[in-house]
Structures are given as structure tokens and as C-alpha cells.
Amino acid sequence: xxxxxxxxxxxxxxxxxxxxxxxxxxxxxxxxxxxxxxxxxxxxxxxxxxxxxxxxxxxxxxxxxxxxxxxxxxxxxxxxxxxxxxxxxxxxxxxxxxxxxxxxxxxxxxxxxxxxxxxxxxxxxxxxxxxxxxxxxxxxxxxxxxxxxxxxxxxxxxxxxxxxxxxxxxxxxxxxxxxxxxxxxxxxxxxxxxxxxxxxxxxxxxxxxxxxxxxxxxxxxxxxxxxxxxxxxxxxxxxxxxxxxxxxxxxxxxxxxxxxxxxxxxxxxxxxxxxxxxxxxxxxxxxxxxxxxxx
Amino acid sequence: xxxxxxxxxxxxxxxxxxxxxxxxxxxxxxxxxxxxxxxxxxxxxxxxxxxxxxxxxxxxxxxxxxxxxxxxxxxxxxxxxxxxxxxxxxxxxxxxxxxxxxxxxxxxxxxxxxxxxxxxxxxxxxxxxxxxxxxxxxxxxxxxxxxxxxxxxxxxxxxxxxxxxxxxxxxxxxxxxxxxxxxxxxxxxxxxxxxxxxxxxxxxxxxxxxxxxxxxxxxxxxxxxxxxxxxxxxxxxxxxxxxxxxxxxxxxxxxxxxxxxxxxxxxxxxxxxxxxxxxxxxxxxxxxxxxxxxxxxxxxxxxxxxxxxxxxxxxxxxxxxxxxxxxxxxxxxxxxxxxxxxxxxxxxxxxxxxxxxxxxxxxxxxxxxxxxxxxxxxxxxxxxxxxxxxxxxxxxxxx
Numbered sequence: 001x002x003x004x005x006x007x008x009x010x011x012x013x014x015x016x017x018x019x020x021x022x023x024x025x026x027x028x029x030x031x032x033x034x035x036x037x038x039x040x041x042x043x044x045x046x047x048x049x050x051x052x053x054x055x056x057x058x059x060x061x062x063x064x065x066x067x068x069x070x071x072x073x074x075x076x077x078x079x080x081x082x083x084x085x086x087x088x089x090x091x092x093x094x095x096x097x098x099x100x101x102x103x104x105x106x107x108x109x110x111x112x113x114x115x116x117x118x119x120x121x122x123x124x125x126x127x128x129x130x131x132x133x134x135x136x137x138x139x140x141x142x143x144x145x146x147x148x149x150x151x152x153x154x155x156x157x158x159x160x161x162x163x164x165x166x167x168x169x170x171x172x173x174x175x176x177x178x179x180x181x182x183x184x185x186x187x188x189x190x191x192x193x194x195x196x197x198x199x200x201x202x203x204x205x206x207x208x209x210x211x212x213x214x215x216x217x218x219x220x221x222x223x224x225x226x227x228x229x230x231x232x233x234x235x236x237x238x239x240x241x242x243x244x245x246x247x248x249x250x251x252x253x254x255x256x257x258x259x260x261x262x263x264x265x266x267x268x269x270x271x272x273x274x275x276x277x278x279x280x281x282x283x284x285x286x287x288x289x290x291x292x293x294x295x
Numbered sequence: 296x297x298x299x300x301x302x303x304x305x306x307x308x309x310x311x312x313x314x315x316x317x318x319x320x321x322x323x324x325x326x327x328x329x330x331x332x333x334x335x336x337x338x339x340x341x342x343x344x345x346x347x348x349x350x351x352x353x354x355x356x357x358x359x360x361x362x363x364x365x366x367x368x369x370x371x372x373x374x375x376x377x378x379x380x381x382x383x384x385x386x387x388x389x390x391x392x393x394x395x396x397x398x399x400x401x402x403x404x405x406x407x408x409x410x411x412x413x414x415x416x417x418x419x420x421x422x423x424x425x426x427x428x429x430x431x432x433x434x435x436x437x438x439x440x441x442x443x444x445x446x447x448x449x450x451x452x453x454x455x456x457x458x459x460x461x462x463x464x465x466x467x468x469x470x471x472x473x474x475x476x477x478x479x480x481x482x483x484x485x486x487x488x489x490x491x492x493x494x495x496x497x498x499x500x501x502x503x504x505x506x507x508x509x510x511x512x513x514x515x516x517x518x519x520x521x522x523x524x525x526x527x528x529x530x531x532x533x534x535x536x537x538x539x540x541x542x543x544x545x546x547x548x549x550x551x552x553x554x555x556x557x558x559x560x561x562x563x564x565x566x567x568x569x570x571x572x573x574x575x576x577x578x579x580x581x582x583x584x585x586x587x588x589x590x591x592x593x594x595x596x597x598x599x600x601x602x603x604x605x606x607x608x609x610x611x612x613x614x615x616x617x618x619x620x621x622x623x624x625x626x627x628x629x630x631x632x633x634x635x636x637x638x639x640x641x642x643x644x645x646x647x648x649x650x651x652x653x654x655x656x657x658x659x660x661x662x663x664x665x666x667x668x669x670x671x672x673x674x675x676x677x678x679x680x681x682x683x684x685x686x687x688x689x690x691x692x693x694x
Contacts (some may be wrong), residue, residue, distance in 0.1 A: 067694045068694065
């Protein structure tokens, strides 16, 4: 069974190096024979088996004995896992190329994002966005977030705790960075800013994160319904005429210039933290700075 | 004989820690052989017996000197040495060029290497010759008492091994040759696995033809010999013909040179011949009796090591006496290729696995799917056999 894995691996390597082509040819012959229920004649299956068992034997002879006795069954399991993993990985790469996230339009944790290093992010220069806390503090926390992003939502509890515990000692700036991968994310950013125009930003934000998937699904109807609950009289006009669109575009552009590749992204005095645990990491950094007497 | 000292002559053993147990396939080469070949390419490099310039003369001199050295090593006259590219070609030459006009039967054994068996089978297919087989015991040993019955008045040629490449056991060639000659048949001996390992005297052996390869006896690849009694060679038909095989040619007919030139068509493998002569000199210096004694000791240890592995099956007779340090075996139900590959991977031991170009022989011995073969030579040691035994024991536990 491992001939199929070998065919895939050596076939891929053959594209880049001719020395793998004879191996790929042997693997192809072996795989073709396996499909037609004939024994492999190139000896590649024996070589793979011997190399595998010898490798295991160096670590654990009993494990080698077990692997040898159940080699065919283990090979089938390994082959199935290998190809299932390949399908998921290729799907993830395709999603990453199209949506910027390996989970597709739904978003979520994406391992490929780890390929991008927070150390290379540029520090935002402006204070454009929603501002809170002590603006004269020596510590500034900037969050780039998307109201429809599940990870921004997960980080929200940390953000609220941060505002509660450090409001007098830290300046906080939220910069909307709606991700195109999330449905109605730009509209959500406009809606929140419109609420902010009437002094109800934080209340509206709380509603957005509390019912994130509903807002994502329903869009305008949901945004306006939420506004009515907060008695926002100018909301519909602000939303319909997109009066705050320039502000959203400005923070979006700033985020792109900073190299933001995922939300939420936090900057604590220029030091960046990205992903699910970014709020906790940002808080730890705040504590460290406060201990140094930077506030 | 000091194997440790001998090992110093082999660059391949200095460069690698591998345990080389595949000598029945081909041996490693000592620096003396490598140097002899280098001399041809760097200092001679002409063609022998054709041109008259000094380089050609020197080449001719060295080439014919090599023939004399091989003749001395094997105990024959220099004009009884025909250069071939290997033992396979030598066997093909003898079998295919032999005169079957009066007798139409070849007698052989089921233990033969394909290099001897296939030319015989081809003669049956093309010329309608009959094949007879000498009787063998279950362990592959020749039944000497019944052997005489298989060789009859129709037998033109008895073609047998001197030592098999599957078990390393020797065949009583002298006795068979005597019986064959009594019945008027000629004898061809495949000496590929014997000449490198035992003291062979062509005259005492009593055969008419003896074939062997250079590369299995420390020499270069691409060179071998057919040794033939002068009159036996004279009676062989031409095989490959061309430049240097003829005395005179007109458009109607060619007059061929006497043997051995009659069979040496075209430019010869001069470097190979010089290298093979150097290998003969190297072995002669050690002494073939010493080589044989060393191998007997190794064979005894080798068989002990294999026998001590749980679930091992040794093919052929279990005695170490009168055999090369060679053994074919299997371990439980583990595929022979897997055993060989794991020995290489775990301990760097080079073994051969499969049917060793002797499929009927392996079927006869009870291993139609093949076996693992360990074949040792002058540079192998008992310490290496110890590592080999330990490795086999580890492998036996996975089944």
C-alpha cells in the first residue's frame, strides 16, 4: 500500500529533481500492479518495508516486531491518513489563496498564518479608530479587529478585561479591519461606527460579538434592528448613506500598510501579537511594561 | 594468512565500514589490481598484435605476459587460455561451439547457474539436443554412485559446476571427468565459484574446458577466461569472428588462426587482462591453500551463526567441509529481500537475496521464492560474522 504514498511523494519530488524519477517510475509500476491485484515486481515495497522496520527496530525491537506482523494493515491506515491529510492540506492552500484563510470564508485558526511572522508587522502611526482609556498614558494598545471574525470575538473577553483593569493606565485604540473573507464584515464595521457617532459604540459592539453569526447572516436587517434596540435615531441614515465609510477605509488601509494578515492583531507599544491568544499576550506585555514603570 | 593485513590492500574497505558478504556476486579489488589497470591506461594504452610501433609492442608484451600468468595460476599452457569478457561468455563459447555432429546429448545438473544452463537449453531448442541430468540428493550433493548411469554413449559434453553459487558446495569434478572420458564425452567445468576459492590445477582436474571470471577473484569486471586443452580448443567451432582471428581472408573463404587467437575477435580488454593477471599474482602470493583454509574457518563460523538464529533454514548440505565460505538461508517467513535490506540498514552488511541466477537450483533446494546469501572471501573476518549473527538474531524476532 505504501507504493501509493511513494508514488505521490516521489512523483512530486521528480518535478524538481531528475534523481527521483526512477523511484517514481518504480512506485508507479508497483502501484499499477497493486491496483490490478498483482504483486509488486520492482522490489520497492520490500525496500520501504525493510527501511521502515529497521528504523523502528533501532528505537524499539518489540515495536518493530508489531509493525512487521501488522505491516499491511498499518500501511493501509497510514496511506488513508496520508491521502486524507493531503486533501485537507490542498483544500486549505486553495482557501488560503482565495480567501486569505485556510478555512475558507468561515475563517478560523489557520496554520499557514503561522508562516507570517508578527515581528515583520509595522507599527500603526495614527490614532484613527475608536479610542478608550487613558490617552496620556505611556502605554498604547492598538487592536485591529473584525466584528465578524470568530477569533476577534474570542479575544473580546480579554479586551473587556483589559479595559476594565487598565483603563486608567493604558490608552486603547480599536481599528476596524473588516476581513473580506467574512460575510457582511465591512457593513458591521460601518454599523458599529454609526453607533459610535451617537455615543453607543461599546454597547453596539457588545451586541455584535454576542450574536456574531446572526449579524453575519442577516446583515442590514440585523444591524438596523440592533440600532433600534439602542434607540439610535440617526443610525439608518448613517448606515444607508455610509457616512463613516471613509473612516473604515482609512483604518483598513492603515492595517494593510502595517502588514496585518489576520485578526485580531494587537500592538502594545509597537510590539505585535496575532491570533486567538493575542489579547492575553498583550495583557502580559502590559503588566511587564507597568512593572517597568512605563505608564 | 592475516585478514587484517589483507584488508589494508582494499581501498573500498578503508573508505567504508560496510561488511561485504556478497563476494559470490563480485569481489572487492586490491590496490595492486587497480594499479595494474592504471598502468595500462596511463603508460601503454595501445592495441596488441596489430601495429608495429613501440607502444603496441609494449601492450602486446604485457597482454601476453598476462596470459602466461593466468596459465601459471591455473596450471595450463598459455595457448590454452582464451580471453573472454566473463565466465558467461566462456561457457557460451564452449557449449555453443562444441561439435555435436556425432553425439547429441549434454549432461549437466539442476544446480547450474543460468550462465551454463541457458546455453545448454538454447542448444536443445535450436539444435534439438538432448539434456540429461546428473542425479542429486535432497541437499543438492551429487550422487556419485548414480552419476555414471546418466553419462552414456550418446553424451557429447558433460557440463558441470566446480562449486555452486547457491550453497558453495563442491562437485567431485575429477571423478565425473574420469567417468565422462571413459564414455568418450568431453567435460566443461564452470569454475566461477571455485577458481577464486580453491587451489585448482587444470591438468589434475581432468576437464577439457574450464570457465571463470576475473571479477569474482579480485580482478576487474569485463574479463574472464575459457581454459581448454589444446586439442579440445582446436575442435571447437568459431564463436565470435573478426579482426585478429584470421590468418588469411579472401572473398571466398577465411583461414582462422589456431586457438586461442581464433576465439579472440576484435580489440581485447587489455586493461582487464592485465588486471586479472595482477589478481592471480596477488592470490598466488597469499597461497590458494591459505585462502582455502581461511575460508574453511569462516564457513564453519558462518554456518554456526546461521544455525543459532531461531527459525533459520540453511539450504544444501550442513557441512562446512569442502565448501566455500558461502551459505544460502531464510529466516522464518521473512522475505529474503527484507532480510538482506535490513542487514544493510541495521549493520551495513552487504548480502545478496533472490534466486542468484539459478532458479531451478533454488527450487530444487526448497527455496523457489529465493533466499539470502552470504558469501565471504579473504578479507572477511570472524568478527564480521559475529555482527552478522547478532543482526540476524534481531531480525528473527520481528517475525
